[in-house]
Amino acid sequence: MGKEDWSNRVAPVLIESVPLCQWGFNKSWRFVYVSGCAEMFRRQPEELLQQHVSIIDDPSGSWAARLDRIFSGTSPYDTAGPTPEQDRVILHVPIHATEGNVVYAAGFLFDAGYPVPTVRELELAALAILQVLQTERTRTERFLHDVVAQCLSSTGLQLELLRLEIEDHHIQTPASRTTEIQRVLGEALSRVRAFSAGQDAGTA
Numbered sequence: 001m002g003k004e005d006w007s008n009r010v011a012p013v014l015i016e017s018v019p020l021c022q023w024g025f026n027k028s029w030r031f032v033y034v035s036g037c038a039e040m041f042r043r044q045p046e047e048l049l050q051q052h053v054s055i056i057d058d059p060s061g062s063w064a065a066r067l068d069r070i071f072s073g074t075s076p077y078d079t080a081g082p083t084p085e086q087d088r089v090i091l092h093v094p095i096h097a098t099e100g101n102v103v104y105a106a107g108f109l110f111d112a113g114y115p116v117p118t119v120r121e122l123e124l125a126a127l128a129i130l131q132v133l134q135t136e137r138t139r140t141e142r143f144l145h146d147v148v149a150q151c152l153s154s155t156g157l158q159l160e161l162l163r164l165e166i167e168d169h170h171i172q173t174p175a176s177r178t179t180e181i182q183r184v185l186g187e188a189l190s191r192v193r194a195f196s197a198g199q200d201a202g203t204a
Contacts, residue, residue, distance in 0.1 A: 019036060019108040019109055019110055020036055020037050020088065020109045020110065020111065021034070021035070021036035021037050021038055021040070021107075021108070021109040022034075022035055022036055022106070022107065022108050022109070022125075022126070022129070023035070023038075023048070023106075023107045024095075024104050024105065024106050024107065024126060024129065024130065025053060025067055025104065025105045025107070026103070026104060027071065027102075027103060027104075028052070029052055029053045029054075029064070029067050029071075030050050030051060030052050030053070031048045031049055031050060031051050031053075032049070032050075032104070032130075032133065033049070033129060033130075033133055034046075034048045034049065035129075036109070037109075040088075040109065041056045042056070043055075043056070053067055062080070066078045066080065066090075066092055066105075067092070067105055070092050070093075070094045070102060070105040071094070071102050071105060073094070073101075073102055075094075076093075076094070076119060077091065077092065077093045077094075077119045078091070078092040078093075079091050079092075081112065082112035087111070087112045087113075088109055088110065088111055088112055089109070089110045089111075089112055089116065090107065090108075090109055091107070091108045091109075091110065091116065091122065092105050092106065092107045092108075093105075093106050093108075093119050093122050093123050093126065094106075094123075095123060095126055095127065095130065104126070104130065106122065106123065106125075106126030106129075108122055148192050149189060149192050149193065152185050152188055152189040152192065153189065155185055156182055156185045156186065156189070159181055159182050159185070160182065163179060163182070
């Protein structure tokens with residue numbers, strides 16, 4: 001989506017009718033983003049990221065059923081509420097890839113009685129969020145690979161050279177210390193790589 005589309009088609013709608021909360025699920029039925037008031041989930045937004053829908057589902061499986069309808073392509077949108085217990089409207093819309101299959105389910109929460117944007121307007125709003133997430137993910141991965149991982153690898157190499165030099169002089173204690181430092185660096189490097197791999201998995 002271009003800047004003009006956002007300014008002319010999405011921003012005015014969201015200003016007029018701001019969702020109380022908005023979220024997105026990937027094809028694995030895991031949260032990829034949560035923003036706004038997430039009190040209905042009984043968890044903080046950051047606690048939900050990458051969690052499966054089962055973490056917030058009710059005994060009847062109504063949340064799983066909603067996602068099934070969206071990802072199966074049998075429904076152009078899905079709404080729930082308002083009810084006597086819940087005076088709010090939950091709405092999910094499918095986000096399609098270029099080849100037409102559904103890749104995300106975007107969710108929105110609105111107060112009942114207030115105007116709700118059209119499905120297309122909600123889809124554009126969700127696409128804007130996903131584009132921001134993808135941009136930040138790419139920047140994070142590049143930083144982890146180009147800066148952090150390279151720095152850790154270089155430091156590990158220098159320690160290995162130092163360890164060999166120390167061993168040549170038969171100094172045992174410092175050598176054992178460098179080995180421990182190498183172990184810690186190796187663990188840090190593994191975590192960086194795992195984090196980067198997890199970022200990729202979050203889009204699946």
